[in-house]
Amino acid sequence: MRLILLFLFSLQLSFSQNLVLQGVNVVPVNTNTIIKGCDVFIKGGKIEKIIPASSLPYAKNYTVVDCQNKYVMPGLADMHAHFPDEKSPIQLQEYLKLNLAAGVTTIRSMRGEEYQLALRDSVRSQKKVAPNIYVSYVLSDKDSLWTKDSVEKIVSNAKLKKYDFLKYLGGINATNMNYLVESCKKNKMSIAGHAYNRSLLRSVDAGFTSVEHYQPVLGLYMKDSLSFNKNIALLKEKQTALCPTLSFYHVYSFRFTNEELLKRNGMQHVSKKVSDEWMKEYSEAVSGTQKQMGDNFETKYKASYQKQFSDFNRVFKKMTDDGVLMLLSPDDGFFNVPGFSMVEEMKLYKQAGLTNYQILKAATLNAAVYFKEDKSWGSIAVGQKANLLLLNANPLENIDNVSKVEGTILNGKYYSQKELLK
Numbered sequence: 001m002r003l004i005l006l007f008l009f010s011l012q013l014s015f016s017q018n019l020v021l022q023g024v025n026v027v028p029v030n031t032n033t034i035i036k037g038c039d040v041f042i043k044g045g046k047i048e049k050i051i052p053a054s055s056l057p058y059a060k061n062y063t064v065v066d067c068q069n070k071y072v073m074p075g076l077a078d079m080h081a082h083f084p085d086e087k088s089p090i091q092l093q094e095y096l097k098l099n100l101a102a103g104v105t106t107i108r109s110m111r112g113e114e115y116q117l118a119l120r121d122s123v124r125s126q127k128k129v130a131p132n133i134y135v136s137y138v139l140s141d142k143d144s145l146w147t148k149d150s151v152e153k154i155v156s157n158a159k160l161k162k163y164d165f166l167k168y169l170g171g172i173n174a175t176n177m178n179y180l181v182e183s184c185k186k187n188k189m190s191i192a193g194h195a196y197n198r199s200l201l202r203s204v205d206a207g208f209t210s211v212e213h214y215q216p217v218l219g220l221y222m223k224d225s226l227s228f229n230k231n232i233a234l235l236k237e238k239q240t241a242l243c244p245t246l247s248f249y250h251v252y253s254f255r256f257t258n259e260e261l262l263k264r265n266g267m268q269h270v271s272k273k274v275s276d277e278w279m280k281e282y283s284e285a286v287s288g289t290q291k292q293m294g295d296n297f298e299t300k301y302k303a304s305y306q307k308q309f310s311d312f313n314r315v316f317k318k319m320t321d322d323g324v325l326m327l328l329s330p331d332d333g334f335f336n337v338p339g340f341s342m343v344e345e346m347k348l349y350k351q352a353g354l355t356n357y358q359i360l361k362a363a364t365l366n367a368a369v370y371f372k373e374d375k376s377w378g379s380i381a382v383g384q385k386a387n388l389l390l391l392n393a394n395p396l397e398n399i400d401n402v403s404k405v406e407g408t409i410l411n412g413k414y415y416s417q418k419e420l421l422k
């Protein structure tokens with residue numbers, strides 16, 4: 001079934017399109033500025049030149065997109081994505097399409113599977129229209145399966161199969177972790193994922209390239225707020241990135257009304273069947289938790305999440321200001337519409353006090369920095385890959401404006417959101 005899907009996503013493919021985004025306001029993201037009224041030339045999938053807007057007619061072999069009053073920024077990177085599984089109400093083809101329609105041009109798949117490697121390669125060779133994908137090899141959390149030799153076999157095999165990185169879920173005792181770290185060094189593989197032993201510092205120690213979810217940061221801060229500045233410096237020095245995935249937990253904190261859930265960004269683009277199924281799952285989760293918590297549901301469950309969020313927000317802003325590399329993803333789960341819920345995550349970053357510029361960076365350039373590919377994507381400059389997002393309003397002025405998508409440019413080809421969603 002997976003193989004068939006590869007051929008289904010059948011938007012028209014063309015080898016290269018020469019484009020001019022005419023009269024566009026550029027949000028380059030590598031600096032906190034906006035360059036008003038530009039003509040952005042795109043050729044061979046890359047940004048060829050950026051000049052002041054001109055009314056002169058262009059050479060015939062350029063397709064002109066009228067971008068008066070529009071804003072172009074780098075395409076978004078969802079850095080903690082889960083591809084749909086058999087039980088997901090949204091299936092793979094729809095998942096990729098929604099992502100693209102929301103302006104996501106890069107996906108880091110945290111639940112990698114072998115079929116995703118072929119998908120990634122066909123996207124890279126432009127045989128398929130979908131966001132660029134990085135695939136994880138998910139490590140087993142069963143220590144009993146591990147020996148020095150088996151660790152080496154797992155890592156070198158993942159390397160051979162061309163997985164992009166290893167995802168750490170949980171488990172693995174100290175001896176096996178040492179084998180793993182050694183083997184990763186030898187095979188030039190990186191590890192990212194949940195905090196090792198739930199400890200941010202141990203993960204940094206093991207050389208994790210990123211640590212997922214907000215709890216490890218909060219845990220460390222609560223345990224030892226005095227050495228927190230020292231720890232921030234350590235994260236910067238080791239270049240450990242953080243991906244807090246707040247949106248997932250905010251939904252699970254049950255703080256939203258049903259009406260608010262149904263209004264989340266992108267809900268207008270999912271079918272009634274999906275929305276009904278999510279509401280059913282959600283109601284079951286609420287009543288299940290209520291049953292389990294009894295009288296403590298409001299005072300302990302809901303209130304303790306709110307306290308965690310506000311405690312985390314303070315640390316989050318400080319770490320961002322101090323230059324820790326922040327990534328962005330809403331994670332998976334009900335009412336997180338693929339791609340579109342990136343904006344929901346951005347709003348939570350805003351609530352934490354991050355500036356719009358810091359948020360845009362986390363959603364674009366920081367991802368490219370994380371992959372050490374910022375020389376080729378993640379900002380708008382001559383020579384960069386033309387994976388871009390065209391908006392109808394200024395995202396630096398209001399972060400909600402990232403939801404006002406006009407179209408997505410992928411490998412230098414323009415797709416209007418309407419065309420993608422029809």
Ligand SMILES: [Zn+2]
Pocket residue numbers: 080082110331332
């Ligand atoms: Zn996840």
